[in-house]
Every structure is written in structure tokens, then in C-alpha cells.
Amino acid sequence: MIMAKVDAEESIIRRNRPGTKSENWCSWPDEPFEEMDSTLAVQQFIQQSIARDASCVDEILTPPDGQDEGVWKYEHLRQFCMELNGLAVKLQTECNPETCTQMTATEQWIFLCAAHKTPKECPAIDYTRHTLDGAACLLNSNKYFPSRVSIKESSVAKLGSVCRRVYRIFSHAYFHHRALFDEYENETSLCKRFTVFVTKYNLMSKDNLIVPILEDMQSLPSESEA
Amino acid sequence: MIDEGPGSLSGGQGNPMMSGGPGMSGRPQQDDNNQRTQYTMPGILHFLQTEWARFEMERSQFEVERAELQARIAFLQGERKGQENLKQDLVRRIKMLEFALKQERAKYHKLKYGSEMNPDELKPPSFDKDNMKDEVIETNPVASPATTATWRQGRQLLRQYLQEVGYTDTIIDVRSARVRSLLGLQPQTDTGEGAQPALVNGDSMNNRRAIDQGKARGSGKMPSYVEGALMDSEASVLATFDFLANENVADDDDENLSDENEEGISADDENDERIEKSRSKIKTAGIEGMAGVDDGEAEEVLAEFDFLVSETGEGAGEAQSHGDGPEWVKKELGSPNEEWGVDQQLISKLKEEYKKERKTRKTTGGVQSGGNLASGNRKAGVTVNNNPDEELEAISVGLGELAEITVNNDADPANYDQITAPTEVFRKTWNAKYTLRSHFDGVRTLAFHPTDSVLITGSEDHTLKLWNLQKTVQSKKAASLDVEPVYTFRGHMGPVLCLAVSASGEQCYSGGMDSTIQCWNIPSSNIDPYDSFDSKVLQDTMVAHTDAVWGLSIHNTKSQLLSCSADGTVRLWSPGTKSPLLNTFTVDSEDGVPTSVDFVRCDPGQMVASFTSANTYLFDLETNKQILTLETKQNSESGSNNQINCVVNHPTLPITITAHEDRHIRFFDINTGKMIHSMVAHLDAVTCLAVDPNGLYLLSGSHDCSIRLWNLDSKTCVQEITAHRKKFDESIHAVVFHPSKPYIASAGADALAKVFV
Numbered sequence: 001m002i003m004a005k006v007d008a009e010e011s012i013i014r015r016n017r018p019g020t021k022s023e024n025w026c027s028w029p030d031e032p033f034e035e036m037d038s039t040l041a042v043q044q045f046i047q048q049s050i051a052r053d054a055s056c057v058d059e060i061l062t063p064p065d066g067q068d069e070g071v072w073k074y075e076h077l078r079q080f081c082m083e084l085n086g087l088a089v090k091l092q093t094e095c096n097p098e099t100c101t102q103m104t105a106t107e108q109w110i111f112l113c114a115a116h117k118t119p120k121e122c123p124a125i126d127y128t129r130h131t132l133d134g135a136a137c138l139l140n141s142n143k144y145f146p147s148r149v150s151i152k153e154s155s156v157a158k159l160g161s162v163c164r165r166v167y168r169i170f171s172h173a174y175f176h177h178r179a180l181f182d183e184y185e186n187e188t189s190l191c192k193r194f195t196v197f198v199t200k201y202n203l204m205s206k207d208n209l210i211v212p213i214l215e216d217m218q219s220l221p222s223e224s225e226a
Numbered sequence: 227m228i229d230e231g232p233g234s235l236s237g238g239q240g241n242p243m244m245s246g247g248p249g250m251s252g253r254p255q256q257d258d259n260n261q262r263t264q265y266t267m268p269g270i271l272h273f274l275q276t277e278w279a280r281f282e283m284e285r286s287q288f289e290v291e292r293a294e295l296q297a298r299i300a301f302l303q304g305e306r307k308g309q310e311n312l313k314q315d316l317v318r319r320i321k322m323l324e325f326a327l328k329q330e331r332a333k334y335h336k337l338k339y340g341s342e343m344n345p346d347e348l349k350p351p352s353f354d355k356d357n358m359k360d361e362v363i364e365t366n367p368v369a370s371p372a373t374t375a376t377w378r379q380g381r382q383l384l385r386q387y388l389q390e391v392g393y394t395d396t397i398i399d400v401r402s403a404r405v406r407s408l409l410g411l412q413p414q415t416d417t418g419e420g421a422q423p424a425l426v427n428g429d430s431m432n433n434r435r436a437i438d439q440g441k442a443r444g445s446g447k448m449p450s451y452v453e454g455a456l457m458d459s460e461a462s463v464l465a466t467f468d469f470l471a472n473e474n475v476a477d478d479d480d481e482n483l484s485d486e487n488e489e490g491i492s493a494d495d496e497n498d499e500r501i502e503k504s505r506s507k508i509k510t511a512g513i514e515g516m517a518g519v520d521d522g523e524a525e526e527v528l529a530e531f532d533f534l535v536s537e538t539g540e541g542a543g544e545a546q547s548h549g550d551g552p553e554w555v556k557k558e559l560g561s562p563n564e565e566w567g568v569d570q571q572l573i574s575k576l577k578e579e580y581k582k583e584r585k586t587r588k589t590t591g592g593v594q595s596g597g598n599l600a601s602g603n604r605k606a607g608v609t610v611n612n613n614p615d616e617e618l619e620a621i622s623v624g625l626g627e628l629a630e631i632t633v634n635n636d637a638d639p640a641n642y643d644q645i646t647a648p649t650e651v652f653r654k655t656w657n658a659k660y661t662l663r664s665h666f667d668g669v670r671t672l673a674f675h676p677t678d679s680v681l682i683t684g685s686e687d688h689t690l691k692l693w694n695l696q697k698t699v700q701s702k703k704a705a706s707l708d709v710e711p712v713y714t715f716r717g718h719m720g721p722v723l724c725l726a727v728s729a730s731g732e733q734c735y736s737g738g739m740d741s742t743i744q745c746w747n748i749p750s751s752n753i754d755p756y757d758s759f760d761s762k763v764l765q766d767t768m769v770a771h772t773d774a775v776w777g778l779s780i781h782n783t784k785s786q787l788l789s790c791s792a793d794g795t796v797r798l799w800s801p802g803t804k805s806p807l808l809n810t811f812t813v814d815s816e817d818g819v820p821t822s823v824d825f826v827r828c829d830p831g832q833m834v835a836s837f838t839s840a841n842t843y844l845f846d847l848e849t850n851k852q853i854l855t856l857e858t859k860q861n862s863e864s865g866s867n868n869q870i871n872c873v874v875n876h877p878t879l880p881i882t883i884t885a886h887e888d889r890h891i892r893f894f895d896i897n898t899g900k901m902i903h904s905m906v907a908h909l910d911a912v913t914c915l916a917v918d919p920n921g922l923y924l925l926s927g928s929h930d931c932s933i934r935l936w937n938l939d940s941k942t943c944v945q946e947i948t949a950h951r952k953k954f955d956e957s958i959h960a961v962v963f964h965p966s967k968p969y970i971a972s973a974g975a976d977a978l979a980k981v982f983v
Binding site: 013014015016017018019020021022025028031038039040043044047078079081082085086088089092096097113115116122123125126129130132133134136137139140141142 | 661663664665666667687688689708710711714716717718719720721723739740741755756758759761773774776777792818819820821822837838869871872887911929951952953954955956975976977
């Protein structure tokens with residue numbers, strides 16, 4: 001409604017002003033990547049494409065021409081961690097330390113929480129929170145990621161371990177809180193996007209991708225193509 | 227001759243009975259003799275004159291003697307008091323030793339037999355008996371002058387002797403040395419002895435060592451055997467007590483704490499009594515307060531202080547009486563007396579030294595307590611908390627600079643004395659000190675804790691984070707410190723848009739795009755960031771709005787909350803109650819939706835709400851009615867899109883300030899609704915406003931990436947800081963003042979929050 005009031009003659013002002021209704025949140029016309037002069041252009045670009053259609057995973061994961069891959073991966077991981085907060089909120093209501101005493105997915109592994117000085121068997125919900133908090137600290141660390149425009153190669157190497165840990169949240173939700181996972185996945189396609197992302201940029205080994213979402217996804221495009 | 231006129235007159239009147247009387251009666255006889263022996267007139271006159279001169283001499287001698295004696299009396303009285311205090315102190319020490327011994331025995335008994343001893347035996351020493359004795363002694367001299375006389379004789383002898391060896395100077399030396407040593411400022415020359423102080427007690431143990439050393443030194447210097455012996459015994463007693471106290475302190479940790487406290491209280495009571503009694507005008511309580519702050523085991527040191535203070539107090543009295551004497555002598559005498567001239571010099575010297583001594587004591591006191599606090603000795607605070615009554619007592623009795631020093635030091639070192647000198651503080655420029663990076667997306671809102679260096683931020687990444695500015699991470703750049711959050715609040719299913727912290731600092735409320743208002747119990751700012759999940763942090767969720775909640779305002783005293791939402795309503799809440807929603811306010815739909823709300827600070831029954839239509843209304847919270855329309859829309863230049871992004875009320879004056887999309891900040895009188903002032907404040911839309919707690923300065927943030935500080939009086943910009951980068955066309959979402967500390971903070975679309983000092 002407010003957005004509608006923006007003068008068409010003037011250049012479009014992309015703002016969520018106070019009073020913006022939730023349906024109008026970020027509902028401005030797309031800005032071409034070339035016109036983004038902000039230091040946060042990559043984030044803007046990613047968020048813009050997610051807002052357009054969250055299920056278009058491949059489109060979201062296609063970088064603009066000439067985009068530095070390190071920054072691209074970094075910004076995507078930031079976005080994943082941010083959106084995983086939503087899953088964590090949902091998990092908080094259902095996944096409590098009494099029922100999920102350990103961070104598990106399949107019975108094969110118990111994951112130790114790396115947020116502590118000595119890795120610890122945290123309950124699943126704590127593992128989730130700690131991992132996300134730790135990821136937030138690392139990805140915002142002035143030491144490793146002082147700039148969001150160019151990122152050192154050594155810091156890019158850190159992204160793999162963040163992905164590995166963060167992925168366990170998906171796997172735990174999938175194997176232990178399936179209804180919740182499905183609900184969230186339907187809204188966001190986050191696990192799908194994540195799986196494609198880590199596969200595309202080789203951030204995790206295929207063996208670790210235990211949520212059978214790629215299979216579904218591989219079947220999906222073929223269906224749509226058909 | 228004229229000068230002598232009144233002198234002779236007064237002389238004649240001064241001793242009419244003693245000398246004048248007989249003289250008068252003798253005169254006629256002399257006249258008779260005159261006639262008989264044929265004295266010449268000049269001869270008679272000469273005789274009379276010589277006689278007169280003789281009388282005058284005698285009289286003045288008498289006066290001198292009298293003055294001297296009076297001064298001596300005063301001196302001796304002062305000395306006696308000093309001795310009394312010394313005795314009293316020693317008696318008290320003995321009592322305390324006895325008590326300590328009893329405690330030891332009780333402990334031993336308990337350990338051995340596993341049962342409590344007779345509790346009567348464990349009573350802390352009461353000093354009533356002492357006081358009784360004191361009173362007896364004090365009345366004694368009056369009752370039996372005979373004993374006093376002999377006493378005085380002995381004293382005089384002693385004093386003469388002491389004067390020969392320069393007692394007065396020495397005693398001052400010793401006193402000041404003791405004071406200094408008490409305050410721990412004694413240069414530790416005897417490090418061999420004091421090198422290994424049992425640090426159980428921290429400073430006070432050091433002090434104690436120093437006392438002992440000082441005592442030992444003093445006694446070494448002391449020419450008087452009596453005093454020397456006294457000091458020696460005192461030192462040894464102290465040393466013994468030291469040892470005992472040590473053990474006592476060790477016990478503190480377990481069960482003897484209450485005993486210690488009792489002891490402290492009784493000692494304190496005693497001090498109070500003594501303050502009244504000693505009639506010394508020294509500000510004992512100031513020192514007492516300081517001593518109280520000093521350390522846990524302060525009671526003992528305190529007693530020592532008290533003793534010293536009263537002693538020096540007597541010294542003052544002494545000097546005073548000496549001082550009074552000669553002045554009066556001078557007036558009466560007319561001609562200066564040799565002996566007294568010397569004494570006057572001595573007195574002034576005494577006075578000077580005494581003043582110096584006092585000064586040293588004061589400064590050392592200040593330095594010491596300051597040092598204690600600066601060195602992070604938080605014990606002081608603990609003491610205050612533990613024995614608030616005691617402390618209050620001390621402070622209420624306490625006066626003078628020392629008490630003030632204590633209070634000042636008690637405050638946080640980072641604390642700014644905004645209350646005392648607001649203008650001075652704001653004359654300084656604010657510099658970015660902390661960068662708060664941990665959010666993944668734009669920070670929409672932030673709020674400070676009412677008292678601590680703690681703030682909470684709310685972000686579009688759906689989380690809120692708690693930051694403790696005292697927990698910083700070393701950063702490469704020394705200019706700004708990085709802070710990591712201590713807690714992440716997860717509960718919103720969408721961007722967090724607004725935030726309010728309760729006046730107690732225990733709860734906070736956040737409104738979000740998900741239409742909810744979440745009520746959080748703020749965890750301790752020293753919580754381990756990777757602690758286990760506590761579901762009690764999310765206290766409650768208040769659901770009533772049907773669209774994004776964009777504004778919150780909390781009332782400090784009423785614990786009521788206002789919220790405004792994109793669903794077009796403003797709601798009044800009473801968080802924490804069964805049905806928290808108290809009231810709902812709506813306006814005509816053509817006004818769009820509310821963008822910002824704020825309680826009227828000078829009238830808690832009212833609130834203002836601004837709307838996307840650029841209208842601002844004043845509501846009465848009781849009657850649920852619009853009272854007034856502020857002329858916000860009429861004064862807007864363009865009707866198209868000039869919504870108000872933020873509305874705040876002045877903390878004390880009936881003024882409402884609005885931040886407009888058209889780059890203006892406007893000021894309105896709440897009573898009339900008329901505009902007071904309008905100014906183009908930024909290069910782009912003004913998004914946020916904050917008024918400092920004193921109502922002198924205004925802070926504004928804008929999408930032009932800058933925050934600006936305005937003097938509310940002159941409406942001029944005092945400082946501009948470029949704070950955040952742009953994301954799309956947004957830059958700064960919120961600015962805020964700390965309610966009690968020298969911090970300002972800004973929240974930006976670049977996912978950072980910054981704190982300026």
C-alpha cells in the first residue's frame with residue numbers, strides 16, 4: 001500500500017517503512033544487479049531472488065556474471081543460517097532436551113557440539129542453537145570476514161565446516177521432527193536449496209548428505225520438464 | 227599615654243579589691259604623712275607613678291601566669307582524653323581478642339564434640355561496660371579534685387620532660403605515621419617483614435602489616451619509654467590479633483559469617499556512641515564510611531581509624547585551646563610577652579602540622595579507596611550490598627569530602643556524570659567504540675538496559691541478541707571493539723521490528739512482522755553464550771494484532787506497553803497479567819496505519835500516535851478518545867508521501883517531535899497542537915529519533931547513512947556521524963540513548979549495530 005504510493009516518476013525507493021504490511025514487505029520491483037551500488041549487493045541480489053520465488057533453487061543459486069565465488073558462497077551461507085533461525089524457532093516448540101537428549105539424525109552418529117572448548121554431547125535443541133550462534137559469530141567475525149566484498153581464500157575454507165554442522169539441523173529435523181520439517185520445507189525449500197548449494201560448490205561430501213531431498217528434487221525438475 | 231588610659235582604667239577596675247582597695251584606703255594616710263613629712267608634690271607623683279607601674283607589672287605577670295595555667299589545663303585535658311581513648315581502644319582490643327578466642331574455642335569444641343557450645347559464651351563483646359567506666363572516669367576529676375591534682379602534677383612533670391626531648395613534634399610525627407600506615411601509604415621500607423603478607427584479606431591485611439610496621443617504627447623513634455613500651459605492647463597485641471583475625475577470616479567462608487557481622491555491628495554501634503561522646507568535630511563518619519567500603523574485614527580497621535581520629539581530634543582540640551589562649555592574652559596584655567611569643571610559634575607550627583596531617587589523611591583516603599575500586603576490588607560493592615543499613619548509617623552520619631569520594635568511586639568508572647554536568651558531557655564528541663556484528667540482516671531496533679552496559683538488538687534475521695559491552699573481543703583496530711552477543715532470542719517467525727525494555731531491566735518486549743509481541747525475561751548479561759536452552763526466557767506471547775507490529779512504547783512507572791501495528795490499531799497492554807490487552811485505539815481508515823507510538827512523558831494518561839497519513843493524534847488512555855490533532859499534516863510540504871517514521875515525546879516538557887519521510891524533523895506543542903519548529907534535518911528520510919534522558923539533546927537517524935545530534939535548545943546540529951551503509955535504500959533504522967550511561971547506539975540495515983561513547 002505504501003509502496004504503491006511511491007512516485008512512479010521518481011526513481012523507485014526500496015524501503016520497508018514503518019507501517020508496512022507484512023504482505024508488502026520487500027515487495028518492490030527487482031533491482032538489476034548491475035544497478036546495485038551497495039556493498040551489500042550480493043545479499044540484496046540473493047534476497048531479491050528468494051523473495052521472488054523461494055522454490056526456484058537453481059535460479060537463486062545462479063550467480064550474476066563475474067561474481068566472486070567466495071563472496072557468493074559466503075553470502076549464501078549467511079542467508080541459510082539466517083533462514084535456519086526459522087527452523088530453530090519451530091524446533092524450540094517441539095524438540096526439548098528430554099525427548100532429544102542427543103544430536104542425532106540416523107542412529108549411526110551422535111554429533112558433538114563444537115561450540116564448547118571440548119566438544120560436548122548437547123541435547124539436539126542446544127546443538128541447534130549453539131551451532132547457529134557459533135556460525136553467526138564466525139560469519140560475522142571481523143577476523144575471518146572483515147569485508148563482505150572480498151574474502152580471503154583461507155576464510156572461504158571455513159565455510160565447509162559451517163555447512164557440515166548446520167546441515168545436521170536439517171537432518172535432525174528430518175528424522176525426528178518430520179512434520180515440522182516438511183512444513184518448513186514447503187514454505188522455504190531451504191533444505192533443497194542447501195543441498196544443491198553444497199553439492200554445487202563442493203562444500204560437503206555426498207556421504208554426509210543424509211536427508212534424501214536431492215532424490216525428490218532430481219525427480220521434480222524432470223517431472224516439470226516432462 | 228592615651229593608650230594607657232583605658233589600660234589604667236581597666237587596671238583600676240580590674241583589681242579593686244586586691245590592690246586598689248588597700249591603696250585607696252592608704253591614700254588618705256599617706257596624705258596625712260605628706261603634710262607631716264613634707265613631701266614635695268613631684269615626689270608624691272613620682273611615688274604614685276612607680277607604685278602604679280609596680281602594680282601594673284604584677285598584674286600583667288599574674289595574667290600571664292593565669293593564661294599559662296589555663297593553657298596547660300587545656301593541654302592536659304586533651305592529653306587525658308587521648309589516654310582515655312587509648313585505654314578504651316586497648317580494652318576493646320582485649321575484648322575482641324577474647325571474643326576471637328571464644329570463637330576459636332567454640333569452633334574447636336564443635337569440631338571435637340560436634341555440638342554447639344553454650345551460645346551465651348559466644349556473645350560478641352559488648353562495650354557497654356567500657357562506656358560506663360569512661361563515664362566514671364570522666365566524672366571522676368570533677369568529683370575528686372585531690373586525685374586530679376596529683377595526677378596533674380605527675381603529668382606536668384612528664385610533660386616538662388617530654389618538652390625537653392621535643393615530645394610535641396615527635397608525637398605528631400608518630401601520629402601522622404600511624405595514620406599513613408593505616409591507610410596503607412607507608413612506604414614499605416621494611417619489605418623484609420611485609421613482603422609475605424597473608425593475602426587472605428587482600429588490602430586490609432596489607433594495611434595491617436603496615437600498621438604494625440608503622441607502630442614498630444614509631445616506637446623505635448619514640449624517645450619516651452612509656453610511650454614506646456605502650457606502642458610495643460600495642461603492636462604485639464595487634465600482631466596477635468592479626469593472627470587470630472586471619473583464622474577468623476578463613477572461617478568466614480563457612481559459617482562464622484554471621485558472627486563476623488554481629489561483631490561488626492556491635493563495633494559500629496560503639497563507634498556511633500563514641501562519636502557523640504568524644505565531641506570531636508572531626509568527620510569521623512567520613513572515614514568510617516570509607517573504611518566500611520574498604521574491605522570485608524573493615525570493622526577492625528575501622529575501630530583503629532576511629533581511635534586515631536578521635537586522638538587526632540583531641541590534638542585539634544589541644545591546638546585550638548592553645549590557639550585561643552594567646553589571642554586573648556594578646557588582647558589583654560597590650561605588650562607582647564617573650565614566653566608566649568615562642569609558644570605562639572609552636573602553636574602555629576602545631577596547627578600547621580595538624581592541618582597537613584589531616585590533608586594527607588584525606589588524600590590518602592581518597593587515593594586508597596579509589597585505587598581499591600579501580601583495581602577491580604568489587605568487594606566494596608559487596609559490602610554495601612550486604613550491610614546496607616550499616617553503610618547507610620555511616621553515610622548518613624558521614625559528611626565531608628571523604629564521604630563524597632566514596633560515593634563517587636562507588637559509581638562505575640565508565641559512568642558519566644551526566645546528572646552533575648550534562649552540558650559538559652555533551653560538548654564532547656561521540657566516537658564509535660563498539661561494533662556489534664552478529665546479525666545476518668538489517669538491525670531494525672535496539673534498546674539499552676536501564677542501568678547496565680547492556681543492550682538488545684532486534685533484526686530482520688528474526689532474532690534478537692543480547693550484548694554485554696563489557697565482554698569485548700580483541701580487535702585489530704584499537705579504535706573500535708568488537709562485541710559478541712551473549713544470548714540470542716529466537717521466537718519470532720519474521721523480522722523483528724520494534725523493541726522495548728522494562729524499567730527494571732528484567733523484561734523486554736519485541737514486536738515483529740509475525741504480528742506478535744513476545745515478552746522475554748532477559749537472561750543475565752554474564753550468561754555463557756553456549757548455555758543450555760531455557761524455555762522460560764520466552765515468557766509470553768501477546769497476540770491480538772493481525773499485522774506487523776511496528777512500534778512499541780513502554781511506560782517506566784506504570785509497566786504498560788503501547789503497540790502500533792500495520793493492522794491499523796494501537797493497543798495498550800499490561801504485560802504479565804492474565805489478559806494483557808487493556809485497550810484498542812483506532813482512527814479513520816484514511817489516516818492509514820499507525821507508524822509509531824509514544825507515551826506522553828509529562829502526562830502518563832496520554833499517548834501520541836503518528837500515522838502513514840502524516841497525521842499525529844493525542845489520545846487519552848483512560849477515555850480511549852482522541853484529544854487533539856497535532857498539526858503535522860498541515861505543515862507537510864508534499865501530500866504524496868510524507869509519512870511520519872517516528873514520534874517521540876520530550877521526557878519532561880509537553881513537546882512532541884516527529885521524524886518525517888520528507889527529511890524534516892518537526893516539533894509540536896502537545897497542549898495546543900501547534901507546530902513550534904520545523905527543520906530539514908537530513909539529506910534523506912528521517913527514520914528515528916531519541917531524546918536524551920535529560921531532555922537536552924535529540925538524536926536522529928536517517929537513510930542518508932548518518933546520525934545527527936541536535937541541541938534541543940538551539941535546534942542546531944552538534945555532531946554528525948556517518949554510521950551505517952545502505953542496503954537497498956535503507957540505512958539507519960534506530961538510534962537510542964542509554965538511560966543512565968554515556969552511550970548512544972545506532973542500528974543499521976547493514977546488519978550492524980554501533981555503540982558510541
